[in-house]
Amino acid sequence: MAVDLLLGLQWGDEGKGKIVDVLTKNYDIIARFQGGPNAGHTLEFDGIKHVLHTIPSGIFHKNAINIVGNGVVIDPVIFKKEIDNLKKFDLDIKSILLISRKAHLILPTHRLLDAASEAAKGKAKIGSTLKGIGPTYMDKTGRNGMRIGDLELDDWKEKYRSLANKHEAMINFYDVDIQYDLAELEADFFKAVKELKELTFIDSEEYLYQAQKAGKKILAEGAQGSLLDIDFGTYPYVTSSNTTAAGACTGLGIAPNQIEEVKGIFKAYTTRVGSGSFPTELFDKVGETMGRVGNEFGATTGRPRRCGWLDLVALKYAVRINGVTELMMMKGDVLSGFEKLKVCTAYNYKGGKIEHLPFNIEAENVTPIYTEMDGWSEDLTKMSKEEQFPKALKDYIVFLEKELEVPIKIVSVGRDRIQTIHR
Numbered sequence: 001m002a003v004d005l006l007l008g009l010q011w012g013d014e015g016k017g018k019i020v021d022v023l024t025k026n027y028d029i030i031a032r033f034q035g036g037p038n039a040g041h042t043l044e045f046d047g048i049k050h051v052l053h054t055i056p057s058g059i060f061h062k063n064a065i066n067i068v069g070n071g072v073v074i075d076p077v078i079f080k081k082e083i084d085n086l087k088k089f090d091l092d093i094k095s096i097l098l099i100s101r102k103a104h105l106i107l108p109t110h111r112l113l114d115a116a117s118e119a120a121k122g123k124a125k126i127g128s129t130l131k132g133i134g135p136t137y138m139d140k141t142g143r144n145g146m147r148i149g150d151l152e153l154d155d156w157k158e159k160y161r162s163l164a165n166k167h168e169a170m171i172n173f174y175d176v177d178i179q180y181d182l183a184e185l186e187a188d189f190f191k192a193v194k195e196l197k198e199l200t201f202i203d204s205e206e207y208l209y210q211a212q213k214a215g216k217k218i219l220a221e222g223a224q225g226s227l228l229d230i231d232f233g234t235y236p237y238v239t240s241s242n243t244t245a246a247g248a249c250t251g252l253g254i255a256p257n258q259i260e261e262v263k264g265i266f267k268a269y270t271t272r273v274g275s276g277s278f279p280t281e282l283f284d285k286v287g288e289t290m291g292r293v294g295n296e297f298g299a300t301t302g303r304p305r306r307c308g309w310l311d312l313v314a315l316k317y318a319v320r321i322n323g324v325t326e327l328m329m330m331k332g333d334v335l336s337g338f339e340k341l342k343v344c345t346a347y348n349y350k351g352g353k354i355e356h357l358p359f360n361i362e363a364e365n366v367t368p369i370y371t372e373m374d375g376w377s378e379d380l381t382k383m384s385k386e387e388q389f390p391k392a393l394k395d396y397i398v399f400l401e402k403e404l405e406v407p408i409k410i411v412s413v414g415r416d417r418i419q420t421i422h423r
């Protein structure tokens with residue numbers, strides 16, 4: 001079996017970018033399978049920080065091919081900026097970055113529709129990244145979308161015009177005050193499309209089939225996290241794609257029986273950006289400290305992330321839905337200095353105790369039940385092997401492994417590539 005998956009198990013921003021970068025040396029191909037520029041994947045090496053939105057996080061390694069799969073939605077304007085940022089590195093982008101013809105395009109009017117929809121929702125807004133993700137996936141499932149492969153056809157601009165006109169009528173329907181200059185947005189879009197067309201478009205499902213046949217190792221890189229999955233997340237406060245394991249099959253054309261390891265990433269605590277319920281959210285000094293020490297600001301929007309204790313009820317759910325075979329615990333270093341740590345092991349739900357994620361986890365229905373553990377005060381960021389870990393951290397890891405019934409194979413103790421401990 002040739003394919004491993006790497007998925008975020010919480011509400012995104014678990015550290016997927018960092019770990020994909022660390023693992024790329026073991027793979028021939030890194031492939032993104034869903035989401036789009038709503039993602040912000042950060043990786044750091046040689047003292048430089050890189051944030052990728054659509055481009056897979058294996059791009060800095062010369063040994064690997066990076067594929068943007070059919071399940072991804074691409075905004076040519078943002079994609080162009082990402083490519084421009086890579087220009088200072090000596091990378092042969094045309095050969096190492098391949099784009100599926102079946103990936104859908106985010107139009108400028110998709111972004112405007114996202115903004116109009118959010119404005120119309122008022123207080124009930126999703127807290128979308130406003131990158132046009134929802135409207136683009138709506139056009140995909142509504143069978144109206146435009147795909148990368150359409151750009152190779154002579155009549156693509158007519159197709160564009162008719163879809164953009166329809167979107168304009170929809171924006172007016174929302175009856176909200178959205179200021180925009182479509183001519184200017186379109187000028188940027190057409191310029192970016194021209195550059196996009198210089199890149200390599202492929203039939204990625206066929207490419208990946210041949211790669212598997214040739215014995216190549218593939219790592220599928222997820223975006224967002226399981227609790228933002230359109231089916232299994234905290235609906236409606238979710239994104240518009242399947243962020244869970246099955247999404248890698250539909251988003252790349254990979255058969256389920258080709259999947260070997262499912263690598264699940266989680267933070268040693270929990271964060272969330274945007275709206276929606278979050279049972280273990282902290283509104284006190286502890287949460288504030290996690291945010292400050294963990295530098296918890298969105299990599300795409302810069303918004304502060306909400307912080308709270310680790311929620312094992314939610315994490316177990318994500319482990320099961322994805323069939324996780326190995327875990328990676330990120331940002332353990334951020335928890336240094338708390339005298340006591342809390343882990344949510346069950347919920348009080350409508351007067352009774354439950355250990356699974358119910359349909360509705362709004363604060364009125366759910367209060368977390370915590371197990372308290374000793375914290376540690378040592379700085380983990382300089383540690384390079386597990387033997388150096390304080391006892392309380394070792395106990396924390398053993399406790400989580402027992403609860404989750406899956407081994408924790410990597411413990412990350414800092415932002416840099418090298419601050420990664422394999423077990």
Ligand code: GDP
Binds near residue numbers: 330331333414
């Ligand atoms: P992604 O979306 O899952 O790729 O994660 P993001 O890049 O949005 O957010 C993770 C943030 O945590 C980034 O700023 C990383 O540089 C940082 N990070 C990753 N691992 C660690 C770690 O072990 N410790 C600390 N302190 N920061 C980390």
Ligand code: IMO
Binds near residue numbers: 040
């Ligand atoms: P990465 O890949 C964290 C959140 C948004 C919002 C909801 C819907 O970096 O982990 P959307 O723009 O998709 O319509 O927003 O999902 N969201 C993320 N939160 N990390 C992400 O990606 C996210 N992508 C979307 O904040 O609540």
Ligand code: MG
Binds near residue numbers: 012039040042
């Ligand atoms: Mg992120």
